[in-house]
Amino acid sequence: MAGTSDAALRERARRVIPGGMYGHQRAGLFPENFPQYLSHGEGALIRDVDGREFVDLLCGYGPIVLGYQHPGVEAAAAAQRRQADCQNAPSARMVELAELLVDVVDHADWAYLAKNGTDATTTCLTIARAATGRSVVLVARGSYHGAAPWCTPGLAGVLPSDRAALRYFEYNDHASLRAAVDEAGDDLAGIIVTPFKHNDGEDQELVDPAFARELRQVCDSRNAVLILDDVRCGFRLNFGGSWESLGIQPDLSAWGKAVSNGYTVSAILGIEALRDAATSIFSTGTYWFAAVPMAAAIATINAIRDEDGIAAMERAGELLRSGIVEQARANDLAISYTGPAQMPYFRFLADTDFERMMHFSRVALDHGVYIHPRHNWFVSVAHTDEIVARALAGTEAAFRAVRDRFGDG
Structure with a gap:
């Protein structure tokens, strides 16, 4: 079970927060020993409010790309905070961040900054519709693009009209894509797609380059907008x-998570032909122009480049992958381990209701791995x-526990 400080906070939260907690960070989605509240993060380690320390293999659901408390990012944020953060108008950091994004992302001619991934994906759809004067956007079935009514996986409070202008296709399925394009007809505004398939609770699937090329060709032939959800x-x-x-460039891309190592920035990046459409829409927020997160984002992007961060993450991911696969083999447990090394998805083949994964996660946490x-x-x-x-020391204990409880598979 979670500790006493965590339990006390949960009890207080039940009185003032709907459901005690909401969204994807509800501890109820985890085994019972997972904490609801965390207190510290440093490097790749986190601590809960009861002082337990864990190797973090979730990284805040992705934003922590350099590690918690990265010195360069924290110094940049602190320096900007001493000047100002949220003001009547943005700081020079906004221009500097937009310039940096345009410089490092090949397809970007301009940047439109926001706060969350949902802001970015929704704004992309708005721009595509403004540019084309059309309504229909194609979406891969089961793909996650945020928590607005048009895309949220939870349907409570969502109206049929919120999704009336969406049509669906199966990821990497050419025939399914063509059928959706035909259904959209002359009203096709765009297609939004993730870089690879990462649907909830399913094996990850890298994009087929031929499928990516067809997406590009469809949009070119229909004068529609190709949107890459890179959040x-x-x-x-x-x-x-x-x-x-x-070598395939979208017309628009949505960015978030790793842009700023945990500070709140997202971005919409686009090609020159869509600049006027982006200028024409009204999409904004009180905190969208805050300077501290933008300063953190500049430092984060520079650090990823200067520290060869993508190669470092890939190396760490490959070490983790090889260790997990070997541990499963040694314990005679059949697993699936899919996706890029930096962002793996792991499950037991014999699981029907994630019972093995729940037990695995419970034991891993008891051995210091989140x-x-x-x-x-x-x-x-x-x-x-x-x-x-x-981390692998903890997962080894978890594999043994799964074998002992469930047997092989």
Whole structure:
């Protein structure tokens, strides 16, 4: 069970927060020994309010790309905080961050800054519709693009009209895509797609380059807008955009999470042809122009580049992958371990209701490793060989526990 300080906070929260907690950070989604409240983070380690320390393999659901309390990022944020943060108008950091994003992301001619991934993806759809004068956007079935009514996985309070202009296709399925395009007809405004398939509770699936090329060709032939939702993956797979290595450029891309190492910034990046449409829409927020997160983002992007951060994350992820796969083999347990090394998804093949993963996660936490039982994991630049070895010591105990309780598979 979680500790006494955590339990007391949960009891207080039940009186003042709907459900005691909401969204994807509800402890009820985890085994019972997971804390609801955390207190500290440093490097690749976190502590809960009861003082328990864990190797973090979730990284705040992705934003922590350099590790907690990265000196350069924290220094930049502190320096800006001494001047000002949220004011009547933005600081020079806004221009500097936009310039940096345009400089490092190949397809970007301009940047539109916001706060959350949902802000970014929703603004992308708005720009696509403003640019084309059309309504329909194609979305891969089961793909997560945020928590607005048009895309939230929870349907309470969502109206059919919120999704009336969406059509769906299966990721990496050419025939399904063509059928959705035909259904949209002359009203196709755009297609939004993630760099690879990472649907909740499913094996991850890398994009087929031929499928990515067809998405680009469809949008070109229909004068529609190709939107790459890089909120989860941006600055983790490639420095200039997740499809940089494929040589396929979107018209718009949505960025978040790793942009600022935990500070609240997201971005919409676009091509020159969409500049006027981006200028024409009204999309804003009170805190969208805050300077401290923008200063942190500048420092984060520079640090990822200067520290060869993507290669460091890939190395750490490969060490983790090889260790997990070997532990499963040694314990005669059949697993699936999919996706990029920096963002792996792991499950037991014999699981029907995540019961093995829940037990695995419970035991791993008791041995100092914080993982998610049904969401993909993340590694950061701070996951050194020593930290990965520490994590693998915990997962080894968890594999033994699964074998002992469930037998093989």
